[in-house]
Every structure is written in structure tokens, then in C-alpha cells.
Amino acid sequence: MTFVLITGRTIVQGSYVERKSHPDYHVEASALHMNPVDMLEHDLEEGSTVLVSSDAGKVVLQARPSTLLQRGELFVCLGPYANHLVGPGTRGTGMPDFKTTAVTIEPTDDPVPGVAELMRRCGGVPYEG
């Protein structure tokens, strides 16, 4: 089943904008908001790890139920996790398709990577100082 991934702001994400190494930021930014019925159908519980894949990439996230979403919709707050799934094409506007990325999901036992680890995967070197 294909889901549509929507990204956007949350107040927790905003609160940690200057502390992206903080564990709470990691939890918020890697939360995969889903309609509870979809979760049930995919045998997911709150906190289950999920491998989410798009044409642009894949990343492991943690499921979180949300009644604000319709079935078939996923929400991840804007940030490095969501951006592992969003493609860089802009259709001549400069703006990627942040609100409508087609993704698939599957349960996984892999852990959710930290922000520094995500950046390492992009070719960076984590600064732990």
C-alpha cells in the first residue's frame, strides 16, 4: 500500500530547533504519525519501528497514532528524517514536494538513527563536542 507523506511544523519540533542533538528532538522528528486504523492493519503499535521508503531514500521511524490524519496519510514533522524521503526535484519552482511524497512502509527491527548518524550517512562527520 502506498501512503502520502505530509510534512509540517509542530510546536515540539519548533521548541528544539536550536537543540537538534537533544534526544527529545530525535523522538519528535522521527515520529511517524499515522491513522490508528492503518496502524492496526499493519500490526503497528505506538513506538513500533517502521522502515519508510520513497523513490528518494529510506529511513527508519517510530510509529505514533494520530486521529488528525485520514487513512492513507502519514505525517512527519519537517526535519532531517522527513528529508531522507523527500526528493530534490522542484518542478522548476525551487521548492521540493514536501507535502506529497509517495512512500511505502514495512515493520523493521532496525533502530531509529540519531540526527548525527543521519548526517554521517549523507557524508558528514558527526560533531559530538
Place this chain on the structure above:
Amino acid sequence: MSGLLIRNAYVIDPLAGIRGEIMDIAILDGKIAEGAGSGCEVIDAQGCLTLPGGIDSHSHVSGTKVNFGRYMSPEDMRAGRTSRRGVMHVTSGYSVPTTFGNSYRYSAMGYTTVLEGAMAPLEARHTHEEFTATPHQDMMANTLFDGNWSVMEAVRDKDLRRTAAVVAWTLAAVKGFAIKLTNPGGTEAWGWGEDLHSIHQQVPNFGVTPAEIIGTMIRANELLDLPHSVHLHCNNLGVPGNYQTTLETIDLAPDLNSRRQSLYLTHVQFHSYGGTTWRDICSKSEDIARAVNNRPQVAIDMGQIMFGRTTTMTADGPMEWRLYMLHHNKWSNHDVELETGSGIIPVYYSRKSLVNCVMWAIGLELALLVKDPWQCMLATDNPNGAPFVKYPEIIALLMSRKFRDKEGEKIDPRTGHYVPLFSLDRELDWYEIAVMTRAAQAKALGITRIGKGTLTPGSEADVAIYPLDPADLDPAIDFEQVMAGFARTRYTIKRGRVVARDGEVIVEGANSTVWTRANVPPDMDLSADREFVKKFEQYYTVRMRNYPVQDVYLPRGVRIDTEVSP
């Protein structure tokens, strides 16, 4: 000590009564002096018309709506661009150039002082930021009061002192120069999508009329003894038949000041229309000019339009909406809480449009029919009528009937039926042009007191040296040379320094911002007035303490202090 001697110049300095004499001008430490000192730099100005630096008394070059004109118009930005070169920054834009573009182009034309025509007090900080990035002209800002709630309430209460007090507090807070009224009352009505159609119609919810606002503000202006008079953009701009409104407005002006006019009416071309619709619009320049000729207490600027592309921008929001309903291209609007409005649309003035041809003729007619050039200044309401780079062409049209007739052949052939332009023989001379482009502005703005507009010793050493030899040229015939000469000075000198040479800017600028502080007695100090403070606490979205423009925004501020008349 930095001395500069300009030798053998052909000088016209109307404020000093010099109408064309070969003379030397000495400059020392940024001022015109008796002598320039030994070892000074020498400029040979033989055969060159030499005037005080040009002054534009009404131009839109800096601030919120000007910058929005840039923001919304990449097509205009592409239409005029230059690379970084020497000390000159990159510039973009034709009708709304970037700040450096404005500054360099004015400098190339010999202009050293510019008045920004409209600054919303709430957004004043923006205007001052752009002034700082307009380095080669001294700048000053007309401050908008047309829809100011505190002003309208004081006018309604027939409280002249309180009206003046609001003006004094605001000018000091926003470091403004003068009172500007743009469609008085109409901009508040536009907060509800309405407009006013007569100077005797009441502003919704405020119980005052434009006539009352204008009349009271003229008296408040004189009570505060401000350098400039009330600067008025009349109601009904651009409406066929609006000359009646303009005549009624001129009738409101008392004669209260012996040094200058008591009312300055801006871009009067847009306010001199007869007829009832766009189909029968005609010129009423003769009626308007007659009214001006009969009233020395009034001064105007032309508001000339020139054919081609430009951008219109004004605090007159409802007018821009009407214009948009005609043009249907793109429309921006920006109303400012408790104060004023604004709108922007791009336009193209076409030689094939009879209406545009009539407008073009009216501006020229005003300049030719107003007898005293001190009462009619040359301006286009830049960029509304045309970008200021068209001034040389306007000068040439005013100096040459032949040129006017030649242009007349290119426009809608019916034009002559609606305008008197082609029956006017008058050709302005060099002296009259000098008056209309600097001396009259200095007098009207009241800035002779800070040494503007003249070359007498002690004045600011702002000088424009043009490659034009009045002894050799007949402007009635040589209009092409006149245009080229006024477009590009040989030297533009600002505060004693050569800033532009043959059109190239050669130094980094360091302008001043001129502002006015009216010192008021304690009974007129509103800083702790309950009603006034309440406006900020309840209705503005900016705190009173964060409203005033800090000194840091005027790195070279020049303050004119005035005292309340007894």
C-alpha cells in the same frame, strides 16, 4: 582641508539672483567658500552650464511600497541592469531601480537631494534603511497623515493644538521631514474598500471631511513652523472631472507664510482632468494654472507622464484599485493600521491611447501656463508618471516648441482637440529650468536654511556641471543636445567632493538624512497623554516604545529644529 575651484563656469543660481554669469566657484570643506585655498584641485568648467545640485521635491525611491514594487516586478528589474564596476554596486530595475541604481542615476543627472514622497510612520524604519543605501543624495521623507486616527479625532474636535501635537510627536518619532496627505480621509475609507468622492464627504466612522483635515493640517503645519508646507496629493486622483476637486482644494489654502507657499499640491497633472468619463476626458490645465497664478500661497509640481512602461505606486490605495480595474495586469495593496494605505500596479502609457496623450499634454501645459516657475516644479511623481531618467526629455520639451510639435505628430491625432498644448508658444529658458529643478524646490521645501539650492558662500557645496554651453546652444532648436546634456553631467559635486564624472560614480557616498523636530511646550507633549498612549496599547500591533526610529538609522542625520509659534 579639501579645496576645489571650479573655473570659468556659466553659472545660474536663481536664489542668489545670478541669471547666467561666467564666474569661479570655490569650495572648501564641503561648503561654497570665498576661496578654495592654495594647492586646491581645479576643474575647468569653461562652456559648461553650472547649477546648484538638483533637488527632487517629490519622488518615490525608498521604503515599503517602493521595495514591494521591486519585489513583485522581476520584469522591471531585468529591464535595467548594470554590473559591479569600480565603486559602483550592481544595479537592477528601470522604473523601480534598486537603491544604488536610483542613487547613481540621479547622480549622473546632477541631483544631490531627494524627497521621498510618502513614508508610512509605522514603516519609517524601512525608509531610513533604504536612505542609507542611497548614498549620493541627501534624503528626506514626507510623512503620511492622511488616515491618521489621532489626527482625524483632533480635527473632529476642532483642536488645532492637538492636531499639531500629533504631528510633532510623530515627525520626531519617525524622523520624518514634512506632512504628507494622500487622498486625505480616502485611505481610511479604503480600510473598508470605500473611497471619498468629494472634499466635503465624511470619512466613515470619524465624522470629518477631507476639507477639514486639509484646512486644519495647514494651520497645524504653520503653528509648528515646519520648514515645508503641507504636501498634498488631492482627493479623486485620476478621475475624469477631478479638476473641480482640485480647484476647491486650492481655495482652502490660506496665505500664512511669507517665506514659502502654505500648500504644496503634488503631481497636479493627475488632478487636472475635465470631462465625465474616459471617453470625454479633456485638459483643464488652464483653469488650474489660473488658480495657481492667482494664489502665491500655492506651489505645485507637474506630475508629468511620459510614454512607455513604468510602475505606479502611491499611498492612495483606492486609486490603484480603480487603475487596476482598467488595466487588469497585477495589483498589490498594503493598508497600514491607524495611518494610511498604499497600492502598486505596473502601467504602460501609450502614444496610441488618447487618454494617455491628454495626460501627457496636461503636465507640459501646467509648466507652460503657470507664469512663475517658482510655483511649478519639474517632477514626474517618479515613477508614477515616468522614471526620473526622463527629466532631461521633459526639460527639452519645455524649452522647445519645435520638439513638442515633433512629438505631437507621433501621438493620437485627436489629442489636439482635447488639449491646448499645441497652441502654447512659450519656451522656457535656462534660468526657468534652473528654478524648476532646484531653486524652487529648495524654497518650497524650506531647506535653504541648511544651505540647499544655491551656490552662495556658506552653502552646501552641491554642484552640477553640465556639458551644455548656453552661449552656443539654442534650446528651441538643439533639443537633442539639451536632452543629452541634462542626462549626464560632466561633474556632479556633493558636499564638496566630485561624486560622478561623465555619468560614472567614482566615490563611495555618504549622504545625510534631513528631518524635522518641532519643539513643543508641555501641554502639547503627547508622550504621556492617556488617549494617545491608548492607541498603542489597544489598536497598534507595535508597542509605543518600539515605534520610534532609533538614531542608529540616521548615521548622518541633519535635524531642523522648530518652535511652536506664539
Place this chain on the structure above:
Amino acid sequence: MRVEDVVCTFCGCLCDDLVIETDGKKIVGVENGCTLANEKFMGDHRLKSPIRREGDRWSEVSLNDAIREAAEILLDADRPLLYGWSGTHGEAQSVGVHLAEILGGVIDNTSTVCHGPSIMAIQEVGHPGCTLGQVKNRADVVLYWGANPIEAHPRHLSRYTTYADGFFVKNSFRERKLVVVDVRETESAALADEFVRIEPGGDYAVLSALRAIVRGRGEVITGPVAGVSREQLVRVADLCMKAKFGAIFFGLGLTMSPGKNKNIRNAIELTEELNRHTKFTISPMRGHWNVYGSNEVFCWITGYPYAVDFARGIAFYNPGETTSVDILRREECDACLVVASDPGAHFPRACAEHLARIPTIQIDPHVNATTHLCRLQIPVAVTGIDAEGTAYRMDGVPIRTRKLFDGDHPSDTEILERIYAIVKEAKGA
């Protein structure tokens, strides 16, 4: 020490009524702030000293060495990209533009991934807007479209709309109708008198339907549009037309969804259409506290609000080509200076990969995702806390932010001016 009327440098609301208590070295109390403001002012998570990476090793460097190296990297680049700018004051933005100009580089701000499409739409059809006080004092109908103020601009409702009493609207909560249009039933939607839920990607169609109804052509709509019933469309259109003063605020739900700039164009044209019946305004909910300032500063210096390319000597602008995401996607830039933003977190992965590949320099007070991608980071003072300067609110109102105490770090302006001076000398300009 207690400082009143402090300006909050978090979001585009630029609230200027905070009361801050400091002990002269740090902030110990915040009043009137939202959650985001409290975190911003109370948080103290600064990077202490400039850091530099060689291979896989990070080490501290002196400020002088960091500035010199930053200038050298930029001078060595053929196509440098200078990105960010929305989280600093206008004076620093101005130096940044002149730096890009002298380098012949590209300068872009965060509009590129927030309201860039809105700017493109405004360049097509204009923008009927107003200052926020006009809405507070007059509006009897407010629409939030693809915007979630409760999470992104927490005090927008209380300062300017639903909970803000004004001169002509004495009891705002009762007299002002609130409409929220979104694909999700957000917390903001829960407050609405009318919540319009749209299927993802359906904004353009719904805007077109409303325009048709306002034009008197409602008969062309025969059934639901993108999940919105015909009855609701007619009800909303009617509410708008009967308003004395209506205000639309839109967010990234419109700029980032399919249609992008065309969605905004349609929303603006709906606003224009409504002005034939009553007074209506439309305003983007700008995100960063000074993203609008970066547009303003870029405009008066270069003529364009973002995505300005100086490679040809003149200022050149073409979104889709000179925008950061496109330049990074094409692996075109060979050095990047990031100032006051975090593209590592907020650009698609492919862009982050290119930032890691090239020498990237970051000027920012905090460790963020971009830190791990860069070669050099220079910490600076935080504007609004230990640095001051000009900011432009989301409606264009300029406000001067305040410095609350002297901190340990130089301001963005100071660092950028020093880099500029080295570059200028090297260029012989």
C-alpha cells in the same frame, strides 16, 4: 534586570511585548512569550568556540583563523552558494549580499523552501495585503489556509485575529468568524467556526470552485470538490462575500503542495475577486522571524527577493534554476556559506549530501544538523539576546530587535564584515 517590550526573534509574528528578566549574563525569566519564545530565550545551548574539521577529526580553532579560512574557501570557489539569512538581522543580510556580489556567487534565503512559490505568484498577479493591525481592528472573517498557527505561530490568534479585540471589533471571539482549510484536522482546525477539509493536493481545485461561486458561476460545481461538499463551498463563499473585512492567511500547506505557486496565484485571484464585493486581504504566514527582512534587503540591493545569482556580473534571478535546492541537486556549487539556518535538516537528503561533499562553512550560534556536514563553524551572538538589529515582521513592519546583555560572541555582522574585508582586499576592489 527586567526589560520590557522585548522583541521575540523566533517566528514571523515578531511579538514585541515580551518581558525578560536577565542576570546580566543569561536570561532567567520570560513573560508573555509562547512555548517557542520560552525555549528560545531560556535555552542556552551555544557552541562555545569556532570548530573545524580535518578528515574525520573535529578541533577548536581561533576566531581569527576561522575567519581567514572561511574567506579563503570562498575566494577559492568558482561557484559559491551563500544560503540562509532568515535567522539574522538585516544589517548582516546586507553584508551577505555584498559578499555574494563581490564573489560573483549565488545568494539565497530560506524563502526558497517556504514562501518562494508565494513570491513567484505575487510576481505574476500582485499581492493585496495589509499590516496585521488592519486585521485586528477590522476583520470579521479570518481564514487560515494550509496554515497551523497553533503550532507554528502560537500567538498569531491572540495578537492579531481570533482572540485580539480591535477598534471596530470589540469582542473578537464572538464577532469574528474563523475558517480553517487544511488537509489535516489540526489543533487550529479545532477552533474554527468552519473547518474545510481538503484531500491532499486539492487546494487548487477548491480555490477555483470558490472563485466560480464568487463570480456568480456556482452552477458549474455539481458535486464535492477535492472532498469538500458543494454546500460547504457555497457557505464559505457566502461568508466571505458578506464580510465587512476578510483576511486570508496561508501557509506552507499551499506553497509546498502540488500546484505550489499556482495555488497561491489562485488564492490571490480569489482575494482580488472578493474585493469586487467587499474588502479582502491575503497574507503569507512567514516562518522565520526575519525571513521577510531577507527578502526586503535582497530586493533593495539586488532587485530580487531571493535566489540571486551574480555569476554574470549583473544580478540574475530565475527560481527553479538559481534556487538553492536546484543548485545543490545539480551538484553545481563548489563551496557553501550557511548563515542562520539549517539546510542539513531542512533540505532533501540529496542536497545534504552535496553540502558534505564540498567545503561548507556555517555561521550559527548552535550545533544543528548542518554542523555535521560542514568543515568549519563559527558561533555568533543570537540576535534579540546578545546582538541587535533590524527585523521585518511577516507583514513588512520593521522592528528593531534588542540586545539584552553583552555575550561572549561577536554578531553575524561583525564576522561577515571581517570576511568581506579579506575578500575585498584579495579581489583588489
